[in-house]
Amino acid sequence: MVDITLPPINITASEPGYPDVNTNGLPNPAPSPAVIFLMQQQSRNPYYAQGLWREMLIKLANEQLGWSQDGNVAPGFTYDLQVVPYADYYIFLHPGNDVNGALYYASTNYAYLTNGVSACPGLTGNQLTPVAAFGHFVYGHGAAAETSIANFGLNSSNFSSPLLDAALAAAPVGTVTPIVVESIPAVGSVSDWQLLTWIENTSFKVEGTVNKDAVGNYQFDGKISAGNITYNTIPENLKSAVGEAAATQLQYVVQNLNATPFEIVVKGDTPVSIGKQLTPDEIAAEQARQAAAAEAAAYKDAVSFVADTNERILEKYGANMSKIAQDLQAGVSGKKVRSYAEALATFERVSANPNIRLNAQDTQAVVDALNALDKATLADNIKRLGKGFGVVGKIVQAETVGEKVISGYQTGDWKPLMLELEAMAIGAGAGAVLAVGVAFALPAFASATAGIIIVSIAMAAAASYIDAEKVDEINNFFLN
Known part of the structure; x- marks a missing residue:
């Protein structure tokens, strides 16, 4: 079982208001609300690029408080939950592309997508994906998305499973192949808190070879694959990441916009190497x-x-x-x-x-x-x-x-x-x-x-x- 600690919230980033969005001095007629909302969205993009998506969701949730009283969804949500999935998909299609550039491209072009978010079926697993996956839930109309397990960054430092540990501990001395452990839940096995905010419903399969000596030292080399992810509710880890108050507003958005469950197809496998070397006292x-x-x-x-x-x-x-x-x-x-x-x-x-x-x-x-x-x-x-x-x-x-x-x-x-x-x-x-x-x-x-x-x-x-x-x-x- 792995321990997960969330990083602290950047209070400045989640503060209300948009000091960098200044409409004073613009020629008449005054810009339309849509232009202002777009400018506000683009002012949030640098924070998304820095990985401060929690702060942005909290900021939008605070804005949502006023809109909920009228039975509406805050424009910030309607923009970001379409722009961010598009930006994530853009990087999915163009690996290595600058996140800031992808966000700017998405913010200026998402409205031209014929089928909206449902036309953005790729998730990169980067800092945009927690919001992108949530956006698919809200605006994707149930269309499937895909990702690669290679994007999960799983290795011996951030993956630990009691089921796998038990199988390796029970393995006989010598070289044993194959070791196969299935149905390993993501929660409790993955230490990447951000990853868990959108993959928590999946489970892993680990298979490979273990070489073990008589005192219990071993070296396991194999691969990890994952089952498809059914995204049918706000993940508990996403709620925990933004806090109860913000999670309540996210749930309001889900209900108001009739979010549709969808499936994330997890493709491929990724190598994993896990070693155990006992100390003299442990031996x-x-x-x-x-x-x-x-x-x-x-x-x-x-x-x-x-x-x-x-x-x-x-x-x-x-x-x-x-x-x-x-x-x-x-x-x-x-x-x-x-x-x-x-x-x-x-x-x-x-x-x-x-x-x-x-x-x-x-x-x-x-x-x-x-x-x-x-x-x-x-x-x-x-x-x-x-x-x-x-x-x-x-x-x-x-x-x-x-x-x-x-x-x-x-x-x-x-x-x-x-x-x-x-x-x-x-x-x-x-x-x-x-x-x-x-x-x-x-x-x-x-x-x-x-x-x-x-x-x-x-x-x-x-x-x-x-x-x-x-x-x-x-x-x-x-x-x-």
């Missing part, structure tokens, strides 16, 4: 924001992953194992872990269970099942579950814990696994240990028996560090 803030957003997304994913895993445990291993897993998860973040000696003593109640002492064939089936696991997937599952259980940072042992489980089945020595879990507990807390036990419930094992044994051992080993009672439940429900 640091953006990197922190991205990191926080990534962490939040990862945590959301992890919580969803935990929920999916619990559903899978219920489906594959039943309500008892599901309850044990969820009981262990309750309050696991920040929970104090038991010592290695305590955990090993508890786990030995499971490892001593004769039901896990498999024959050579079944042992090999379990080992084969473990060896068939995708180690990278297992490690990733442990990390995701750990994040869902409140683990902050990396679980460094996630890649090796599977090897320790295999070793336990092959040798019957579970101490390496328990030591690995102790290291995880010290480094990342109880959530990391629990993640190991739960992660082994995710793979699809070829043998249902092998799956039950593997999951029970893994869950029991993890529970040994968290809750001894759950180890006994595993022993009783699954291994006995």
Whole structure:
């Protein structure tokens, strides 16, 4: 959104009277009112040429106060709202022509136009155009006019759109083409107050290419086009530019002269280049924001992953194992872990269970099942579950814990696994240990028996560090 500040009114220019129009000493008969009104109009032209059209409309509005009482329109309006459109059109046809010269030419020749203002269908976008467009509304009989967006002077310094900013901010890193943003309202995007006094009803389309780096610096290069303008009422920005009192008189003129809505066709497009270069502080803030957003997304994913895993445990291993897993998860973040000696003593109640002492064939089936696991997937599952259980940072042992489980089945020595879990507990807390036990419930094992044994051992080993009672439940429900 751009901020717009109107320049101050030139009080001298808008003062009543025409000190430079002097009829004293002219020969009889005295000049007709039409001659005097024309002289007054020509005395206003230099002000229009200087861009003081607001002052002239205010001056004419003050004159209109007296004429309104009789139900008429002040001659100043009837002259200027035809002369200025003609002068603007003259420059439209002859670019670079002197504004003063165009105004003088128009003031002396507008009366010869066969179709009046409707025969002046071009708007330049210069200092005459706000009044010229208003003149078309009043005297153009609905005839369309045209202009070029190239006359709007749009660039990165006087064009800013929240819609475009949002699209550029959302663009991925790298080069993206095309970026297309449509229906950008002129009001709120253009900083040129004078331009807004006649184009406020249009909207813009921006399209181009953006090149963006990882921290948010970008360069956008493209073009702007505009929709046609329907001029069917006095623009709000024109009213604001001249003030409420003058706007009231303009409205009187519109109603008295039966102003007719017309369309301004906006032709062409204009290049635009918008760059954003972050300061070191902004880069640091953006990197922190991205990191926080990534962490939040990862945590959301992890919580969803935990929920999916619990559903899978219920489906594959039943309500008892599901309850044990969820009981262990309750309050696991920040929970104090038991010592290695305590955990090993508890786990030995499971490892001593004769039901896990498999024959050579079944042992090999379990080992084969473990060896068939995708180690990278297992490690990733442990990390995701750990994040869902409140683990902050990396679980460094996630890649090796599977090897320790295999070793336990092959040798019957579970101490390496328990030591690995102790290291995880010290480094990342109880959530990391629990993640190991739960992660082994995710793979699809070829043998249902092998799956039950593997999951029970893994869950029991993890529970040994968290809750001894759950180890006994595993022993009783699954291994006995």
